[in-house]
Amino acid sequence: MIRAWLSTGGRSGVVLGIAAIEMALAWLLGLAATAALTRTLAHSPVGYQALHLAGGRWLGDLLALHAHAWEPTAALLGVALVAWAAAWLLLGGMLPVLGATAGVRLHRAAAESLRRAPTLLGLAAIAGLGFALAAFAGYAATGWGERAAALRLDVRAITLLGWVAWPVAGALAWLIGVWHDLARAHAMARGKTALQASGAAAFQMVRNPVATMATAAGFGLVAWAYVGAAAALSGLLEARTSVAAVVTLAVVQHLVVLGRVHARMKWFAWLGGRIAAAKTE
Amino acid sequence: MSSKRMVLPRAAGVALLLLPLGASAQPAPRVADYTLTATLDPVRHTVRADGTIHWTNPSTVAVRDLWLHQYLNGFAGPRTYFMRTRSGDAWPAHPPHWGGLALETLRADDGTDLLPTATNDPAVPDDTSQLHVLLPRAVAPGDSITLAVRFTATLPEVVARTGYDGTFHLVAQWFPKVAVLEADGTWAHFPFHANSEFYADFGRYDVRIRYPRGYEIGATGPRVEGPAVVDGLLEERHVLEGIHDFAFTAWNHFRHADRTINRVEVHVLHAPGDERGAARTLDVMAGALPAFERRFGEYPYPVLTVVLPPPGAEATAGMEYPTLITIGAQWWTPRRVRDVEYVTLHEFGHQYFYGMLASNEHRYPMLDEGFCEYATARVMEDLFGRGGPVLDLPMLGPRFDTWAWEALGSAAIAHPLPLTLGADEYPSWDRYGEHVYSRTAIVLRTVERRVGTRLFTEILREYVDRSRFRHPTPEAFYAVVRERLGVPWEAFVRTAFETPWRYNLSVSEAVSARDPDGHWRGRALIDRDGPFDLPVNVVFTDVRGRRTVVRIANDRPLTVVPYDGPAALRSVAVDPEDTLPLEQRRIDNARLADGLAAPTLPLVARVAYWVALALGSVGP
Numbered sequence: 001m002i003r004a005w006l007s008t009g010g011r012s013g014v015v016l017g018i019a020a021i022e023m024a025l026a027w028l029l030g031l032a033a034t035a036a037l038t039r040t041l042a043h044s045p046v047g048y049q050a051l052h053l054a055g056g057r058w059l060g061d062l063l064a065l066h067a068h069a070w071e072p073t074a075a076l077l078g079v080a081l082v083a084w085a086a087a088w089l090l091l092g093g094m095l096p097v098l099g100a101t102a103g104v105r106l107h108r109a110a111a112e113s114l115r116r117a118p119t120l121l122g123l124a125a126i127a128g129l130g131f132a133l134a135a136f137a138g139y140a141a142t143g144w145g146e147r148a149a150a151l152r153l154d155v156r157a158i159t160l161l162g163w164v165a166w167p168v169a170g171a172l173a174w175l176i177g178v179w180h181d182l183a184r185a186h187a188m189a190r191g192k193t194a195l196q197a198s199g200a201a202a203f204q205m206v207r208n209p210v211a212t213m214a215t216a217a218g219f220g221l222v223a224w225a226y227v228g229a230a231a232a233l234s235g236l237l238e239a240r241t242s243v244a245a246v247v248t249l250a251v252v253q254h255l256v257v258l259g260r261v262h263a264r265m266k267w268f269a270w271l272g273g274r275i276a277a278a279k280t281e
Numbered sequence: 282m283s284s285k286r287m288v289l290p291r292a293a294g295v296a297l298l299l300l301p302l303g304a305s306a307q308p309a310p311r312v313a314d315y316t317l318t319a320t321l322d323p324v325r326h327t328v329r330a331d332g333t334i335h336w337t338n339p340s341t342v343a344v345r346d347l348w349l350h351q352y353l354n355g356f357a358g359p360r361t362y363f364m365r366t367r368s369g370d371a372w373p374a375h376p377p378h379w380g381g382l383a384l385e386t387l388r389a390d391d392g393t394d395l396l397p398t399a400t401n402d403p404a405v406p407d408d409t410s411q412l413h414v415l416l417p418r419a420v421a422p423g424d425s426i427t428l429a430v431r432f433t434a435t436l437p438e439v440v441a442r443t444g445y446d447g448t449f450h451l452v453a454q455w456f457p458k459v460a461v462l463e464a465d466g467t468w469a470h471f472p473f474h475a476n477s478e479f480y481a482d483f484g485r486y487d488v489r490i491r492y493p494r495g496y497e498i499g500a501t502g503p504r505v506e507g508p509a510v511v512d513g514l515l516e517e518r519h520v521l522e523g524i525h526d527f528a529f530t531a532w533n534h535f536r537h538a539d540r541t542i543n544r545v546e547v548h549v550l551h552a553p554g555d556e557r558g559a560a561r562t563l564d565v566m567a568g569a570l571p572a573f574e575r576r577f578g579e580y581p582y583p584v585l586t587v588v589l590p591p592p593g594a595e596a597t598a599g600m601e602y603p604t605l606i607t608i609g610a611q612w613w614t615p616r617r618v619r620d621v622e623y624v625t626l627h628e629f630g631h632q633y634f635y636g637m638l639a640s641n642e643h644r645y646p647m648l649d650e651g652f653c654e655y656a657t658a659r660v661m662e663d664l665f666g667r668g669g670p671v672l673d674l675p676m677l678g679p680r681f682d683t684w685a686w687e688a689l690g691s692a693a694i695a696h697p698l699p700l701t702l703g704a705d706e707y708p709s710w711d712r713y714g715e716h717v718y719s720r721t722a723i724v725l726r727t728v729e730r731r732v733g734t735r736l737f738t739e740i741l742r743e744y745v746d747r748s749r750f751r752h753p754t755p756e757a758f759y760a761v762v763r764e765r766l767g768v769p770w771e772a773f774v775r776t777a778f779e780t781p782w783r784y785n786l787s788v789s790e791a792v793s794a795r796d797p798d799g800h801w802r803g804r805a806l807i808d809r810d811g812p813f814d815l816p817v818n819v820v821f822t823d824v825r826g827r828r829t830v831v832r833i834a835n836d837r838p839l840t841v842v843p844y845d846g847p848a849a850l851r852s853v854a855v856d857p858e859d860t861l862p863l864e865q866r867r868i869d870n871a872r873l874a875d876g877l878a879a880p881t882l883p884l885v886a887r888v889a890y891w892v893a894l895a896l897g898s899v900g901p
């Protein structure tokens with residue numbers, strides 16, 4: 001059972017490779033964001049634990065001390081985010097290529113992803129528009145909820161109705177995410193253009209809604225379950241400063257990223273299989 | 282008319298009830314008594330009222346004039362002194378609906394109409410928040426005059442601590458109020474400034490409030506009559522002595538929760554759906570009342586009303602009036618986010634530092650806001666444990682303490698000013714706040730840390746006891762400090778209060794090297810930046826974990842402390858006990874010996890994880 005779940009059809013190497021790329025980027029961003037802080041903390045006898053001690057006084061001191069470094073740090077983060085967006089596009093093309101065919105080497109997938117960059121950009125633009133619309137719908141629904149609730153003057157109902165809008169917008173965003181995965185899979189596996197792939201993805205969602213959505217939801221839930229477990233663990237360990245606690249947390253957190261990439265790989269492999277099966281029908 | 286109840290038989294009992302409980306020790310003077318009948322029109326947002334002001338000259342000289350404050354006129358238009366002195370986004374630039382106080386009758390007890398000769402302060406153009414009234418006769422020290430008044434207060438849409446939002450009304454600054462005549466015969470009158478709160482004399486307030494059926498009200502003082510139907514309106518009467526202001530609230534959707542705590546009737550008025558906020562408020566009051574009474578003396582009033590304004594009326598939240606306070610709360614915040622508790626404690630603390638003491642909030646805002654802020658943090662710690670955590674959510678990062686909040690607020694001051702400036706002397710609301718609230722509180726906290734909580738509580742208690750109903754100035758506090766702690770401590774407090782300062786201690790160097798005799802010798806440099814000569818401990822820790830404590834006088838800008846030990850120096854800390862929380866920074870008070878570095882990789886790993894998660898969740 002576990003063995004079946006872990007199996008990615010011969011893609012373990014590339015899963016590790018993609019997770020490593022993601023973590024490397026995250027470490028770069030982490031280093032950029034904390035470089036100034038760590039220089040100060042390294043002088044402190046308690047090191048990074050100072051952040052958790054003295055009721056927030058040392059953390060506040062640290063932030064005040066580096067307030068002037070805020071702008072360069074923000075600029076650095078801006079650059080890093082652009083780099084991340086580029087990597088996102090690259091990895092976003094590689095996953096469907098790797099999912100469509102087992103045994104593709106990582107650099108071949110990267111080359112293919114780069115070659116199809118215009119198509120990937122087109123799909124990302126359409127998805128981005130969809131996400132923006134979902135956010136606006138959520139915002140608009142919040143206002144509607146508040147107006148409706150205001151008539152009853154119950155502050156609890158006002159807040160709750162406002163909140164209901166966000167899961168709805170979240171569900172919409174999730175649907176767009178699934179569509180985006182499908183469209184990329186169609187574009188990369190069958191060489192379709194952005195518009196053709198968009199249509200094919202929508203068609204597959206309409207034709208096979210249950211299987212597609214259920215599978216997407218399943219893999220999505222698994223990925224978020226890892227995150228949830230890690231969050232619970234960090235709740236327990238966040239304030240602990242022993243070496244064992246720190247190492248445990250770091251290992252678990254890296255495993256979560258790996259687990260997430262693994263679940264995504266399995267999902268794209270499933271999509272690749274479906275598309276291949278549809279082609280041979 | 283017919284349903285008006287007879288009150289006379291109850292009057293005697295009522296009179297006993299109305300006296301402040303602490304009155305036996307030191308009764309509140311009766312300088313300004315107000316007897317008013319006020320009718321709220323919640324559709325026009327007006328209060329029409331008439332009655333009398335009975336004023337007794339508390340000074341040592343006879344006076345022929347009188348100053349009245351009509352602060353609702355601060356919201357009479359865009360050019361008032363209040364609106365002109367407003368800074369940043371402290372208050373809205375423009376309430377959608379202006380307000381004002383229209384005085385229609387002002388007549389002396391001999392029948393003289395005082396309005397024709399009354400003038401606004403010519404020193405403050407375009408502002409009607411003060412009225413200078415010439416009296417028909419001189420009022421000798423101890424003598425009284427009764428003024429008959431009739432007026433209409435028009436409330437602004439919620440702005441600074443007052444106003445209406447829909448059918449919710451918070452009615453404050455709604456009547457003409459006599460300024461304080463100081464003992465030397467000078468009037469402490471001032472225009473309504475946007476940084477400033479209030480100053481008034483004690484007296485007996487006897488107010489009948491009439492309001493439409495369907496509304497519920499909360500008001501200063503205990504309700505001694507009603508509600509009963511009078512002329513088709515509901516009427517209730519509130520009477521209390523030993524107070525210096527009167528406010529009330531009315532809404533047709535109020536729910537209420539009540540509890541008697543330490544013989545005090547606590548009423549919480551809240552919006553439907555905010556039952557949880559009300560319960561939290563009562564819970565914190567159940568701890569706060571005994572804690573405040575233990576530290577700062579008896580709460581002398583029989584009642585406390587806490588108002589949780591509905592959404593939309595947040596501008597009225599977080600304010601104190603005698604026995605009536607407003608707080609802000611979200612019903613859904615977790616209990617470990619102690620915003621409700623913090624604000625409730627602060628506004629309740631004002632029943633001492635404002636209510637009972639009644640220092641001049643315009644001239645010495647630090648005496649109410651700063652001392653109250655200290656008291657808030659002190660009781661936060663009493664109720665919620667070390668540091669008084671205001672944010673205690675381990676899942677989401679470090680704990681955040683009230684004391685750390687005050688210390689950081691004081692440390693954030695970029696351009697120090699004295700703490701004893703008047704409210705109008707601080708150039709902006711932000712600079713007013715960082716000095717008057719945080720820095721004052723942290724100076725008091727520093728004395729507490731130095732002399733011990735127990736002794737410092739006794740000192741504050743003595744200051745409160747002596748100043749009850751006495752309008753104290755900082756001198757009253759200095760006197761107690763001098764008597765209990767001596768002249769050097771008085772000098773410290775005076776310097777900390779009256780001069781601008783910045784203060785910091787840091788370890789700028791920590792080194793050791795092995796000598797031929799096998800000993801490790803070296804030194805620590807303790808840099809001091811700022812004015813205070815207060816001895817502190819310097820603690821050396823060697824690589825084997827052995828600690829050596831050295832007491833230094835800390836009376837110069839640089840102290841060199843030699844190290845001599847059997848092992849290499851690992852770290853040096855100055856004042857690790859945090860006896861000087863007024864320091865600019867605490868993180869530079871400890872330092873590893875040169876050449877050593879503490880691990881910081883776990884921090885980068887933690888940040889990297891959150892970055893990976895955040896980017897991954899929207900990732901490829």
Ligand SMILES: [Zn+2]
Nearest residue numbers: 627631650653
């Ligand atoms: Zn206050």
